[in-house]
Amino acid sequence: MKLKKWSLILTIILFIFCIWHLFFRCKFDISSFRSEKVTNLNEFKFVINSKICRKDEFLIAIVCIAVDNFEQRKIIRQTWANFDSIKTVFLLGSSVNKSVNKLVEEENKFYSDIIQQDFIDTYSNLTLKSIMGLQWISLYCPNVKYVLKIDDDVLVNIPFLVSYLKSLKYLDNYYIGSYQIGAPVIRDEQFKWAIFPSDYSSNCYPPYHQGPAYLISGKFAPVLYNISKYTRLFKLEDIYMGILAYQTKTNYVAINGYYLNNPEFSLYQTRQLSRNGKSKIFAFALREEFLAIWQLFKKLINE
Numbered sequence: 229m230k231l232k233k234w235s236l237i238l239t240i241i242l243f244i245f246c247i248w249h250l251f252f253r254c255k256f257d258i259s260s261f262r263s264e265k266v267t268n269l270n271e272f273k274f275v276i277n278s279k280i281c282r283k284d285e286f287l288i289a290i291v292c293i294a295v296d297n298f299e300q301r302k303i304i305r306q307t308w309a310n311f312d313s314i315k316t317v318f319l320l321g322s323s324v325n326k327s328v329n330k331l332v333e334e335e336n337k338f339y340s341d342i343i344q345q346d347f348i349d350t351y352s353n354l355t356l357k358s359i360m361g362l363q364w365i366s367l368y369c370p371n372v373k374y375v376l377k378i379d380d381d382v383l384v385n386i387p388f389l390v391s392y393l394k395s396l397k398y399l400d401n402y403y404i405g406s407y408q409i410g411a412p413v414i415r416d417e418q419f420k421w422a423i424f425p426s427d428y429s430s431n432c433y434p435p436y437h438q439g440p441a442y443l444i445s446g447k448f449a450p451v452l453y454n455i456s457k458y459t460r461l462f463k464l465e466d467i468y469m470g471i472l473a474y475q476t477k478t479n480y481v482a483i484n485g486y487y488l489n490n491p492e493f494s495l496y497q498t499r500q501l502s503r504n505g506k507s508k509i510f511a512f513a514l515r516e517e518f519l520a521i522w523q524l525f526k527k528l529i530n531e
């Protein structure tokens with residue numbers, strides 16, 4: 229009896245703390261990103277443009293990958309991207325090394341799955357890549373039902389993803405992923421996602437989905453692309469998407485339970501799950517474990 233009473237009191241205290249944390253301590257203000265005029269001209273040109281969309285595509289993956297990562301593109305083509313139910317393109321910036329760009333051109337002659345613009349391909353320019361993705365979908369794939377934005381170190385169980393998406397009632401403004409709310413802004417400069425107060429002064433971010441893998445409705449791409457023109461750049465790509473989504477009517481869908489999002493444990497957890505004939509849809513992977521996780525996914529897909 230006594231124990232019950234205490235746990236009730238504890239729960240109430242915890243609840244009050246959470247409410248306080250969300251509504252009072254953690255605040256975000258994105259007005260400094262907005263402007264009434266077009267601020268983000270995005271005048272980059274397509275250097276390589278593979279127009280692969282037909283009129284009735286269901287799912288297209290846009291993969292963010294470093295321009296010189298030829299090896300990983302090969303692996304992705306042979307693994308999760310190798311299904312009829314998905315089309316895949318790779319989003320690239322340009323290399324400062326001309327012979328890398330030359331090799332990319334050759335690669336594309338063979339595979340026709342590369343989209344490249346003429347901004348320099350760096351980590352800090354990742355946001356430009358996602359904007360390019362939104363622009364490309366708007367221009368060259370406007371009728372696709374769903375767009376999967378994904379990084380090169382994430383594995384997808386495509387049949388599971390497709391059946392999940394088919395179970396949804398289609399809406400024009402879906403933003404689906406591993407939902408983060410009240411995420412604190414990191415100031416510690418030892419992290420690559422550290423942000424100076426001069427760049428963003430609030431202590432929290434607006435709601436967003438984790439960057440390595442999220443989905444939007446195809447019809448949402450032009451809306452977000454348009455908003456991006458009025459929204460100054462921010463180097464964290466996933467948070468920038470959250471900032472764009474927050475400015476319009478967005479249907480947030482949280483599917484956090486479908487992710488293995490700690491790469492350190494992904495292989496271990498995939499093994500555990502597959503013993504019971506189960507799998508998640510997404511697994512963030514260490515590079516050296518990518519193929520091992522894929523083998524386990526594949527076994528389940530084929531069963």
Ligand SMILES: *[C@@H]1O[C@H](CO)[C@@H](O)[C@H](O)[C@H]1NC(C)=O
Nearest residue numbers: 296324325326327328329331
């Ligand atoms: C440019 O890229 C080529 C091809 O990958 C490579 O062999 C060469 O070392 C690179 N040059 C420089 C200066 O990084």
Ligand SMILES: *[C@@H]1O[C@H](CO)[C@@H](O)[C@H](O)[C@H]1NC(C)=O
Nearest residue numbers: 346347348349350351352353
């Ligand atoms: C991003 O790309 C632009 C355009 O090519 C380039 O001027 C700039 O240096 C790049 N930024 C970073 C941080 O690499």
Ligand SMILES: *[C@@H]1O[C@H](CO)[C@@H](O)[C@H](O)[C@H]1NC(C)=O
Nearest residue numbers: 264450451454455456458475
């Ligand atoms: C683009 O966004 C601006 C600013 O939010 C808005 O005023 C305008 O109507 C939008 N245009 C289209 C075509 O959606």
